[in-house]
Amino acid sequence: MKEYSTKDIRNVVLVGSTKSGKTTLAEAMLYEGKVIDRRGTIEDKNTVSDNDELEKLNQRSIYATPLYAEFKDTKINIIDAPGADDFIGGAYSAFKVCESGILVINAQQGVEVGTENFIRRTEDKKLPLFIAINQLDSEKADWDNIQASIKEALGGKVVYTQFPTNPGTSFDGIVDILSMKYYHFTDANGKFEEKDIPAEFADRAEEMRAELIEKAAEFDDALMEKFFAEGTLSEAEIHQGLSIGVKNCELYPVFCVSAKKDIGVAKLLDFVKNVAPAPACKADGPASLFIYKNDVEPHLGEVSFFKVMSGNITSGLDLEDPVSGNKERFSAVYAVAGSKKDPVNVLHAGDFGCVVKLKNGKSGVTLSQPGSGIDYGKIDYPAPKYRCAIKAKVQQDEQKLGDALKKISSQDPTVVVEYSKELRQTILNGNGEQQINIVKWRLNNEFGLEVELFAPKVPYRETITKVACAQYRHKKQSGGAGQFGEVHLLVCPAEGELNTKFMINGKETQLNIKTQDITELEWGGKLEFYNCVVGGAIDLGFMPAILKGIKERMVEGPLTGSYARDIRVFVYDGKMHPVDSKEIAFIIAGRNAFREAFRNAGPKILEPIYNVEVMTPSEYQGAVMSDLQNRRGMLGDMGADKGFAILKARVPLAELYRYSTTLSSLTAGSATFTMEFADYQPVPGDVQSKLLAEYAAQDTED
Ligand SMILES: Nc1nc2c(ncn2[C@@H]2O[C@H](COP(=O)(O)OP(=O)(O)O)[C@@H](O)[C@H]2O)c(=O)[nH]1
Numbered sequence: 165m166k167e168y169s170t171k172d173i174r175n176v177v178l179v180g181s182t183k184s185g186k187t188t189l190a191e192a193m194l195y196e197g198k199v200i201d202r203r204g205t206i207e208d209k210n211t212v213s214d215n216d217e218l219e220k221l222n223q224r225s226i227y228a229t230p231l232y233a234e235f236k237d238t239k240i241n242i243i244d245a246p247g248a249d250d251f252i253g254g255a256y257s258a259f260k261v262c263e264s265g266i267l268v269i270n271a272q273q274g275v276e277v278g279t280e281n282f283i284r285r286t287e288d289k290k291l292p293l294f295i296a297i298n299q300l301d302s303e304k305a306d307w308d309n310i311q312a313s314i315k316e317a318l319g320g321k322v323v324y325t326q327f328p329t330n331p332g333t334s335f336d337g338i339v340d341i342l343s344m345k346y347y348h349f350t351d352a353n354g355k356f357e358e359k360d361i362p363a364e365f366a367d368r369a370e371e372m373r374a375e376l377i378e379k380a381a382e383f384d385d386a387l388m389e390k391f392f393a394e395g396t397l398s399e400a401e402i403h404q405g406l407s408i409g410v411k412n413c414e415l416y417p418v419f420c421v422s423a424k425k426d427i428g429v430a431k432l433l434d435f436v437k438n439v440a441p442a443p444a445c446k447a448d449g450p451a452s453l454f455i456y457k458n459d460v461e462p463h464l465g466e467v468s469f470f471k472v473m474s475g476n477i478t479s480g481l482d483l484e485d486p487v488s489g490n491k492e493r494f495s496a497v498y499a500v501a502g503s504k505k506d507p508v509n510v511l512h513a514g515d516f517g518c519v520v521k522l523k524n525g526k527s528g529v530t531l532s533q534p535g536s537g538i539d540y541g542k543i544d545y546p547a548p549k550y551r552c553a554i555k556a557k558v559q560q561d562e563q564k565l566g567d568a569l570k571k572i573s574s575q576d577p578t579v580v581v582e583y584s585k586e587l588r589q590t591i592l593n594g595n596g597e598q599q600i601n602i603v604k605w606r607l608n609n610e611f612g613l614e615v616e617l618f619a620p621k622v623p624y625r626e627t628i629t630k631v632a633c634a635q636y637r638h639k640k641q642s643g644g645a646g647q648f649g650e651v652h653l654l655v656c657p658a659e660g661e662l663n664t665k666f667m668i669n670g671k672e673t674q675l676n677i678k679t680q681d682i683t684e685l686e687w688g689g690k691l692e693f694y695n696c697v698v699g700g701a702i703d704l705g706f707m708p709a710i711l712k713g714i715k716e717r718m719v720e721g722p723l724t725g726s727y728a729r730d731i732r733v734f735v736y737d738g739k740m741h742p743v744d745s746k747e748i749a750f751i752i753a754g755r756n757a758f759r760e761a762f763r764n765a766g767p768k769i770l771e772p773i774y775n776v777e778v779m780t781p782s783e784y785q786g787a788v789m790s791d792l793q794n795r796r797g798m799l800g801d802m803g804a805d806k807g808f809a810i811l812k813a814r815v816p817l818a819e820l821y822r823y824s825t826t827l828s829s830l831t832a833g834s835a836t837f838t839m840e841f842a843d844y845q846p847v848p849g850d851v852q853s854k855l856l857a858e859y860a861a862q863d864t865e866d
């Protein structure tokens with residue numbers, strides 16, 4: 165491969181909803197960019213991008229794949245990102261290293277929820293986008309619908325650089341407003357003739373050109389002046405104006421393509437070359453790179469995919485991970501297009517490449533010149549929204565399972581594995597059931613592990629709603645040294661102002677606080693502990709033991725064994741024994757007195773509530789709403805955005821298991837959602853009774 169300097173490099177990510185044709189478009193780009201001389205198809209399972217076994221099996225993209233095209237002395241690096249929400253991590257890795265993106269829209273569908281989501285995400289990341297209307301060759305391609313839906317999604321920020329002359333099965337013509345030419349495609353391999361615009365399209369072309377020039381002039385004063393003076397701009401000036409608008413995410417230029425027939429793809433590449441921003445990387449200065457993906461490949465082992473962030477990367481180079489201090493030596497450096505790897509001598513700032521067999525070449529790692537301290541931070545992924553528990557079918561495999569999961573999540577950091585001490589379960593967090601099923605498939609096929617996936621337990625909490633008193637005497641005097649401790653205490657909810665006047669044994673009693681201990685609990689909420697003992701009934705020295713006993717019981721709440729929270733405890737009396745009183749006796753007395761009081765204090769089970777936001781085409785709004793209500797969801801604000809309904813609800817986590825899967829089947833896969841922890845709320849009475857019964861049954865089993 166030729167050497168490319170920073171100004172001759174473009175880095176683009178392909179985004180868009182599933183099945184819009186990103187992978188097929190990537191294939192055509194590689195063909196136009198002379199990286200391949202025959203195009204594969206999804207159906208034949210031979211595209212460069214979907215080269216992973218799993219991708220072939222599923223006939224869809226699962227991982228983000230780095231590719232490139234060499235086009236008119238420019239190296240266009242391409243990341244083909246999966247469109248499905250389940251595999252969204254790959255797109256976020258790409259956002260970190262690409263300067264622009266191509267949003268692929270399926271001409272049969274127009275803007276879909278998936279499209280809309282990518283617009284929101286890229287706006288959020290300030291990533292400039294070009295729009296490719298793909299599948300214009302399909303029977304259902306509907307140009308009017310596309311235009312209307314794009315207008316709804318992007319308003320005045322859309323600018324057309326082309327239009328198709330005959331969308332549909334015989335699609336073979338594009339009028340290009342930039343060059344004011346008509347391109348007539350004569351085969352399904354990108355061959356075309358350049359002609360004058362046919363008379364019937366001339367007026368429309370003139371009209372659109374005027375609009376295009378005006379938009380191009382809008383972002384630069386000098387261009388605006390020239391436009392006013394001369395009434396037009398040259399093609400180079402239009403490029404210049406558009407680049408400014410595009411870079412600031414103020415303009416989204418639209419292109420017409422059929423990826424399958426390689427129509428319009430070369431023109432799109434041409435535009436990317438001319439208008440997409442070059443990497444803003446320092447060509448000189450110390451060498452540094454950022455690893456955005458890692459993988460294990462047959463015959464190669466660990467492969468780390470990186471972007472050169474500054475300086476040059478060559479084989480033999482020594483770099484350092486500024487966080488761990490870990491040193492890495494580069495054996496060879498490659499340019500990469502899917503599984504095709506070409507050794508290169510040097511990669512310049514801004515370029516993409518890969519290297520094999522680093523010690524710790526995981527995605528999210530920066531490597532920079534030793535001592536320079538240069539670090540590019542982490543990739544910021546969206547919060548997971550699918551949660552399930554996992555265990556090995558055979559107990560002895562648990563350790564192996566742990567190791568395998570560690571490997572899988574290092575390759576896909578959106579699979580988050582945690583062992584919950586509280587629930588005593590290994591929990592997998594991810595973006596959707598399909599993603600988790602892929603994890604299961606890999607455990608099975610790559611690691612030889614049989615595993616079971618099941619509904620995870622819910623991290624309930626327990627608290628009280630009333631005041632209650634209890635006392636407990638622990639006494640053990642049979643044989644050896646005796647144990648004696650007696651504790652009288654009162655509990656009440658830790659809310660509102662601190663009140664110290666209570667009815668105790670039918671008598672109004674004013675408690676006087678001697679010492680106190682307020683604990684912010686690691687599982688949320690607090691424990692307030694007040695020592696109000698009078699007349700030295702219990703030595704001050706035993707207070708920590710009593711508190712310890714109470715805390716032990718809070719770890720395993722008296723109702724269901726869940727963590728307890730938000731409780732005030734007043735120890736107001738007790739008894740000691742001159743010889744037998746010791747720490748252990750007060751731990752036990754404190755624990756049992758607390759349990760007794762807790763049970764009489766109107767105890768409640770609390771459950772985690774999540775804020776759920778669903779975005780769906782409005783035709784499914786009713787179905788989505790009633791499903792949320794069936795999940796005990798409290799519907800909140802409803803809105804509409806660009807033709808989609810946005811529903812907000814507060815839903816108990818207990819009811820959200822496999823929600824993404826249900827939502828998908830309710831809406832023919834067209835809705836998406838986010839969920840975020842909100843707070844803890846008491847469960848309804850019937851749920852509490854059910855949970856108590858379950859715990860009681862389990863208790864007797866033990
Ligand atoms: N007719 C037609 N079909 C296409 C075109 N591009 C892609 N497809 C088909 O659409 C389906 C999804 O394509 P794919 O590239 O996997 O889409 P992706 O999910 O966005 O990567 C496949 O069956 C492709 O053959 C196109 O331009 N025209």
Ligand SMILES: [Mg+2]
Binds near residue numbers: 187188224245246247
């Ligand atoms: Mg794909």
